[in-house]
Amino acid sequence: MATNKITSLFNIEYPLIQAGMIWASGWKLASAVSNAGGLGIIGAGSMYPEVLKEHLQKCKKATQKPFAVNVPMLYPNLEEIMDIIIAEGVKIVFTSAGNPKTWTPILKEKGITVVHVVSSVKFALKAEAAGVDAVVAEGFEAGGHNGREETTTFTLIPMVKEKLSIPLIAAGGIATGKGMLAAMILGADGVQIGSKFVASNEASSHQNFKQMVVDAQEGETQLTLKELAPVRLLKNKFFNDVTELYTKSPSKEDLINLLGRARAKKGMFEGDLEEGELEIGQISGLIHDIKPAATIVKEIIEEFEEAKKQLPTF
Template sequence: MIKTRITDMLGIQYPIIQAPMGWIARSALASAVSNAGGMGIIETSSGDLPAVREEIQKMKGLTDKPFGVNIAQAYVRDADIVSFVVDQGVKFVTTSAGDPNRYCAALKEAGLTVFHVVPSLAAAIKAIEAGVDGLVVEGGEGGGFKSSREVSTMVLLPLVCSRLDVPIVAAGGISDGRGMAAAFALGAEGVQMGTRMVSAAESPVHQNWKSAIVEAKETDTVFLNRFGPGPACRALRTEKTTLLEKEPGENGVAPEFRRSQELYFGGDMEASIALSGQVAGRIDSVKPVAEIISEMVGEFESIMDGLSARYARARA
């Protein structure tokens, strides 16, 4: 066990959280993460709450370990989303893509632990003032929908950690124990992984997307829609996204997600946008979640022990 405030709060073995990717963060992937000692998360950003409810019920049959739900505020239209989450018996929630004040008080009143996802120091301070228990600090190199003024994890994480004394999960650019050790050195007490989990064996996406991640170089993502309308995002470079990088269109990139299912599950990489982070350039194989987490923890411990021993000798 890697003991931090986050493992204590969430009751998990390792402070490793799976990102809540829309349509992807469902029971097959999330239960594998929880069973491997991390924190599996069920998404709501698909907006399909009946399916989400079904996935949560499946989770209860697939794992007896803790798991959580993400409330993606910009994509969930149900005014009763707090009641929906509470009724499922979930104890941990991450909120994202919106004002942390919107749901925090109601979730906390119901006894849930709440972390909010933030892309800047100002957003982090606002979330703490709203009463959240912790933060997911997300660097701009990560995949998915982003702030248009992205800041790298290497800059953002230590900045937030130096100003706020709350449990912090680092997100963006992390795929293994080396990245986890770096995040801890910068002040985090846990990590969140998205792209690495998209490429996992239990991920429901088509093999074409997984293969594209494995084959990607570190330069093979694009940052789209920086000037709107709508949110910016980071995705794998394809013919479509290369064109969108230069000419996003009058309505931004949002219309391109109408055919997302054809890419996600049909394997047509030009049908939509494959949201992925720069860390795709460091992922070289598809592996089961249990293997990913086991190797990650082993590498993390080896690096931390090695650094301690090496620099202890240097000081002697």
């Protein structure tokens, strides 16, 4: 595969990035994706500082290739997390859910490549102004926490591309080589894929959750809890409880009380499919089996190359 802005920026073989997902992307998944030629990401969002440190050290032993860490900036121990990332010599950091101005200059000063995740043109431009090296523009098809604007990937990517001069990574609703090619034709320099890697052997999420992702059909996820932080979830008992509460015009406090603590951990990590929060993308309807991460990377790239060959026939 020819080098491009993203493969050059991260020094990787393919412009394919595994998303940093809470409760799913520990060192095993990140190192497997990096070893297969993509960019693996450790999702720090579900890790205490000491746990992150352990994952970083294990990942460095498991791969000689570049890997990254995703840091949601809503994190309570943010300073401690960033100190560990710097001390452990992490070379690439993806930030999300916060102001990129806060940490970008500090990380860049340490020689770290910084990427920020956004869901709109406005925030893509703010990230560029903050000095990030690339932007992930994520459409509302994506799993987990999401943009309030509900802009889909197909409309978001060309709109961001039109205004942005730094490299652009597309995310949301991409799980195949054809999807990857479509995103790149629309202007992306690479893609970030989450849901497909949840259904991998190496994902740290619970087997029950992986199986539910594989069994999910079209229409079985929905964006909810916009008043707190919009999140796309599989429909289960907890989701139905949220929907039921909305019929009573709840206050923000009512929603917070229902959500409680560690709801995502309960669902995705502990495998409680009834009471847990099960974050996954719309593309789960196209995911039919659980495979090794290296196989997923290989199949996506093979399909990408095959689809590229078919283009002249159109």
